[in-house]
Amino acid sequence: MPHYSSETQDASFRTAVRQLKAALGSVAHIQDAPGTIEQLSRSEEAPRTVAARSLEGPTLAARTVGGSYEPRFVAFLDGVQQSRVVTYIDGAPIVHGTAAAVVRERSDRRLRTWAHRIEHRLYAPKRHLPAAVWATLAPFAPTDSSAHDADEPAPSRHPLATLDRAMRMVQQHREDLEQRLAERWCVDGVGPVYIDGGISGSERVARARCAIGVVKSHRTLYAEGDGLTILFRLRQGQRSTLFAIEPSRRTPVASWYLRLRDATGRDPSFGLVRVEIAHDTPSELGERADEVSRWLLAEATPLALPDSRWDRMAYGIRDSEEFLRAIT
Amino acid sequence: MTSALGRVVATERRPNTPHEFHFWTALDSPVGIGTIVRVEGTHPVEGQLPQIYGIVVEGFSYTDLQSPLHDVLGHDGSPDSASLSPTERAEIRLYTAAVLRQLPEEPLQPVPMGRVFLATNDDVSVALRMDGYLKEGARTGIPIGIYRAGGTDAPIYLDADFLLGPEAAHLNITGVSGLATKTSAVEWLLQSIFTHFPPHKGSVAAVCFNVKGPDLCFLDKEGTIEKADRDLYEKLGVPAEPFQRVKYYAPYKADGLSINTLRSNEELSGNVHPLTWGLREVLQYAEVLLNKDDVDAKADALIDFIKERVLDQDFTDPKLARPHRVQSFADLEAWFKDVLRSLEKADDQTWRTHHVATIRKVRNRLSNISTRCAGLVTDAGTVSDLPFGSFEDRTVYVIDVAGLEEDAQDLIFARVVSRLREHLERRDLGVNHVVVFVDELNKYAPGDGPDTYVRKMLLDISERGRYLGLVLFGAQQFRSQVHRRVVGNAGTALFGRMDGDELATPGYAVLSLATRTKLATLEKGQLMVRHPHFTQPVFVRFPRPAVMRGRDGAERWPQASDVDFDHAILRTLRVLDPSISLQWVQDVIGIHEESDVVRARNHTLQTRPSDVKAFFRSQLPSLAPKAKVAPRPMSTAIRGTPFDDPYGEGR
Numbered sequence: 001m002p003h004y005s006s007e008t009q010d011a012s013f014r015t016a017v018r019q020l021k022a023a024l025g026s027v028a029h030i031q032d033a034p035g036t037i038e039q040l041s042r043s044e045e046a047p048r049t050v051a052a053r054s055l056e057g058p059t060l061a062a063r064t065v066g067g068s069y070e071p072r073f074v075a076f077l078d079g080v081q082q083s084r085v086v087t088y089i090d091g092a093p094i095v096h097g098t099a100a101a102v103v104r105e106r107s108d109r110r111l112r113t114w115a116h117r118i119e120h121r122l123y124a125p126k127r128h129l130p131a132a133v134w135a136t137l138a139p140f141a142p143t144d145s146s147a148h149d150a151d152e153p154a155p156s157r158h159p160l161a162t163l164d165r166a167m168r169m170v171q172q173h174r175e176d177l178e179q180r181l182a183e184r185w186c187v188d189g190v191g192p193v194y195i196d197g198g199i200s201g202s203e204r205v206a207r208a209r210c211a212i213g214v215v216k217s218h219r220t221l222y223a224e225g226d227g228l229t230i231l232f233r234l235r236q237g238q239r240s241t242l243f244a245i246e247p248s249r250r251t252p253v254a255s256w257y258l259r260l261r262d263a264t265g266r267d268p269s270f271g272l273v274r275v276e277i278a279h280d281t282p283s284e285l286g287e288r289a290d291e292v293s294r295w296l297l298a299e300a301t302p303l304a305l306p307d308s309r310w311d312r313m314a315y316g317i318r319d320s321e322e323f324l325r326a327i328t
Numbered sequence: 329m330t331s332a333l334g335r336v337v338a339t340e341r342r343p344n345t346p347h348e349f350h351f352w353t354a355l356d357s358p359v360g361i362g363t364i365v366r367v368e369g370t371h372p373v374e375g376q377l378p379q380i381y382g383i384v385v386e387g388f389s390y391t392d393l394q395s396p397l398h399d400v401l402g403h404d405g406s407p408d409s410a411s412l413s414p415t416e417r418a419e420i421r422l423y424t425a426a427v428l429r430q431l432p433e434e435p436l437q438p439v440p441m442g443r444v445f446l447a448t449n450d451d452v453s454v455a456l457r458m459d460g461y462l463k464e465g466a467r468t469g470i471p472i473g474i475y476r477a478g479g480t481d482a483p484i485y486l487d488a489d490f491l492l493g494p495e496a497a498h499l500n501i502t503g504v505s506g507l508a509t510k511t512s513a514v515e516w517l518l519q520s521i522f523t524h525f526p527p528h529k530g531s532v533a534a535v536c537f538n539v540k541g542p543d544l545c546f547l548d549k550e551g552t553i554e555k556a557d558r559d560l561y562e563k564l565g566v567p568a569e570p571f572q573r574v575k576y577y578a579p580y581k582a583d584g585l586s587i588n589t590l591r592s593n594e595e596l597s598g599n600v601h602p603l604t605w606g607l608r609e610v611l612q613y614a615e616v617l618l619n620k621d622d623v624d625a626k627a628d629a630l631i632d633f634i635k636e637r638v639l640d641q642d643f644t645d646p647k648l649a650r651p652h653r654v655q656s657f658a659d660l661e662a663w664f665k666d667v668l669r670s671l672e673k674a675d676d677q678t679w680r681t682h683h684v685a686t687i688r689k690v691r692n693r694l695s696n697i698s699t700r701c702a703g704l705v706t707d708a709g710t711v712s713d714l715p716f717g718s719f720e721d722r723t724v725y726v727i728d729v730a731g732l733e734e735d736a737q738d739l740i741f742a743r744v745v746s747r748l749r750e751h752l753e754r755r756d757l758g759v760n761h762v763v764v765f766v767d768e769l770n771k772y773a774p775g776d777g778p779d780t781y782v783r784k785m786l787l788d789i790s791e792r793g794r795y796l797g798l799v800l801f802g803a804q805q806f807r808s809q810v811h812r813r814v815v816g817n818a819g820t821a822l823f824g825r826m827d828g829d830e831l832a833t834p835g836y837a838v839l840s841l842a843t844r845t846k847l848a849t850l851e852k853g854q855l856m857v858r859h860p861h862f863t864q865p866v867f868v869r870f871p872r873p874a875v876m877r878g879r880d881g882a883e884r885w886p887q888a889s890d891v892d893f894d895h896a897i898l899r900t901l902r903v904l905d906p907s908i909s910l911q912w913v914q915d916v917i918g919i920h921e922e923s924d925v926v927r928a929r930n931h932t933l934q935t936r937p938s939d940v941k942a943f944f945r946s947q948l949p950s951l952a953p954k955a956k957v958a959p960r961p962m963s964t965a966i967r968g969t970p971f972d973d974p975y976g977e978g979r
Contacts, residue, residue, distance in 0.1 A: 071414030071415075106414070106415060109415055109416045110415075110416055111415060111418070298414055299414060299415075300402075301402045301403060301409070301412075301413045302402045302403075302415060302416075303398050303399075303401060303402035305393075305394065305395075305398040305401075305402075306394045306398070315417070318392075319415070319418055322392065322418065
């Protein structure tokens with residue numbers, strides 16, 4: 001019985017291919033995938049702007065972060081994912097997904113692994129596969145990539161649509177791993193943890209003072225009208241005023257934008273990150289934002305090059321991703 | 329169980345082979361160039377988990393930085409701000425090691441993945457194959473130094489069978505001049521050999537040629553060594569003391585009065601002996617001093633004639649004025665004069681098929697020798713030589729040639745080594761093995777230049793000496809300038825700090841760049857060792873020799889100053905009999921010719937009689953006694969001539 005939800009190397013992609021080939025026999029024509037779906041797929045959510053409730057002043061404004069920049073983060077948390085097509089059966093893709101997350105703890109300026117997790121899953125569209133094939137896949141405990149909520153329409157049988165769904169499931173799996181590790185740090189760790197991405201997905205993390213979420217991508221901008229102008233004009237060392245992120249099915253958090261580097265002559269998002277922290281006592285939020293901003297500005301070196309997101313990425317996050325790439 | 333200090337890695341671009349592997353370590357691991365490590369494989373081969381021993385030959389360090397410019401950008405061009413970064417970049421320490429040994433030895437496979445450990449003392453022994461010759465009951469190990477890395481202090485042994493024969497022999501040591509590495513290393517190694525030479529291999533002595541300075545002049549005097557060196561001596565099982573038996577030999581100065589050595593202080597003269605040879609001894613090796621231009625076939629024939637028909641025997645020839653018994657250069661000169669005079673008298677050009685020009689040439693060349701080797705060669709023919717036939721075990725015989733001309737040095741070298749070889753062939757030298765230490769080997773056995781007697785002799789020793797027990801320890805600054813067959817036949821090679829230009833020569837290309845760099849920066853007391861059992865060279869540390877340094881000895885026992893004739897004779901006789909006084913000497917030598925006195929002194933020194941005074945006196949030629957003149961008897965008057973004698977005085 002294949003063992004898929006652990007850190008063992010046995011559940012790797014190549015092992016999955018061998019085992020599936022043995023199970024499916026001539027039904028499946030398995031070829032080497034040219035790459036991960038993440039590398040091949042360019043589908044992203046549509047860019048949008050969203051109005052957000054200001055927590056610091058009436059409207060979004062710029063604030064200069066004063067004081068000296070001091071590095072205070074004790075740990076960095078990040079995750080990676082890889083989705084590969086194992087085979088197609090009557091156009092239905094069977095996808096092998098790997099999700100991994102790590103917390104790298106910094107001690108004496110050197111990073112060491114505090115905890116990490118790797119998990120593998122198989123994704124197959126039950127709805128689009130012959131029953132016999134699904135039955136053959138049963139020992140692999142596949143996740144149904146055609147599953148949907150009752151109030152959602154049935155997913156398309158288009159292979160690309162199925163691939164997209166599988167990839168989002170892998171992504172969700174990754175986020176789950178990240179949240180689990182973040183929760184563990186909030187219980188067992190000591191000191192602030194720099195989390196790559198938002199923190200609202202887990203209530204415990206979203207309410208933890210130690211968790212700082214840093215978002216690098218800006219497909220969604222939480223400003224409109226003049227607020228966008230303020231945002232784009234933020235200079236290095238400046239932040240926006242705080243606003244609330246209140247997703248419907250997630251825990252509310254306080255957030256702001258911070259410019260890490262001089263963006264003169266660059267695109268508007270150069271060196272721009274959005275920070276999320278626990279929605280603490282409102283009167284202390286401003287001070288807290290300044291304090292955390294100083295921590296983030298102190299992480300400007302060493303550069304995270306050659307990563308293309310280096311202007312918005314702390315070296316500790318790059319290190320975490322390199323670690324995960326090495327073990328996955 | 330010690331913890332692993334590294335892990336083996338291999339990529340397609342940097343694979344492991346049966347002879348080389350790569351591994352990475354933590355940043356603070358005690359690994360460096362020359363460190364010996366052990367790899368433990370994880371998959372059995374022929375039922376045995378492989379163990380691979382290697383020595384680090386190269387090291388690399390790099391981070392995830394793709395361009396130095398990124399570091400500049402990250403720190404705004406300010407090197408100081410680098411220390412303010414909250415995180416250090418991930419850094420790898422990657423090492424390349426050359427395989428010393430694999431177990432099991434067959435099949436020979438590429439080094440597998442596995443953990444890497446620092447070699448322990450036992451590991452070092454296995455890695456260098458010393459376990460084969462350090463077994464109880466069959467030990468032939470000679471300590472050469474300590475291998476030191478990461479807390480491991482392992483003695484390193486050479487195999488006596490491969491250092492002093494018969495399996496292999498000879499040692500060559502290279503190092504820059506002025507650091508006393510070569511001399512110190514040889515002094516230390518000789519002490520080690522004397523201590524650890526296996527009893528079943530017999531006896532061993534050493535002959536050292538002191539070619540420059542006073543470094544070898546105080547081997548029997550205790551030097552100052554530090555505690556760290558004492559600890560090394562203890563670890564290696566060698567007593568930290570000077571040589572117990574040392575004998576010095578040197579020719580006289582040109583005046584024949586004092587010995588030409590830096591060890592001339594009276595307090596040290598007890599074991600200093602003159603080295604003098606006569607005509608026969610020199611003529612045997614005339615070709616050392618006479619090059620091809622000097623000696624053509626005709627001259628060579630005349631020299632052979634002299635050796636076989638004239639030397640040390642009564643020689644007569646009807647054309648010569650008198651019989652000759654040629655035993656010294658003075659006798660030879662007289663013989664030449666007689667031959668040439670006979671030719672002039674007879675107005676002839678040839679004597680016994682030898683042309684007059686050849687005779688003149690040979691006379692000129694041979695008489696030059698006594699001039700060029702004044703002090704070494706005596707006109708009187710007195711021979712004072714090394715004790716061939718009665719060499720003593722664990723004794724160092726130092727021949728001080730530092731004050732001599734090059735020709736005299738060559739002559740001494742050629743004769744001494746030839747005699748050693750002859751005696752070893754006959755097995756009557758007195759010891760079974762002799763180590764001959766020669767410095768400046770590039771001068772005696774150069775790789776280029778004309779073929780000299782000395783070079784031919786060194787080649788012969790290098791190629792055949794090990795079967796006789798005649799072992800060459802050669803030293804030089806530039807190994808590349810020494811004859812290839814001489815260095816090539818040295819089973820063991822030691823390298824101290826090396827000159828950069830020398831390291832750039834092709835002979836060192838087999839060493840990695842890091843190893844060559846280390847060789848260029850070695851400290852005093854460090855060596856790189858190549859030995860037949862060692863698959864790769866090893867770095868060791870050896871203790872400072874426990875003998876007095878040359879300059880310390882020269883300071884403490886300054887050279888004796890030149891004195892007048894009487895004092896010079898007194899000084900040398902007092903070595904044999906301290907009761908001899910200046911007055912006694914002056915009374916005895918009286919009005920004797922100086923040459924007679926010197927001859928008598930030399931005989932006395934050579935014989936070492938129990939009654940020195942009586943013997944010395946007996947060696948002086950007797951002077952004619954003053955005879956009493958008897959009164960002249962009155963002669964009878966001569967009868968006068970007759971008056972009428974026409975021849976008489978009266979007329």
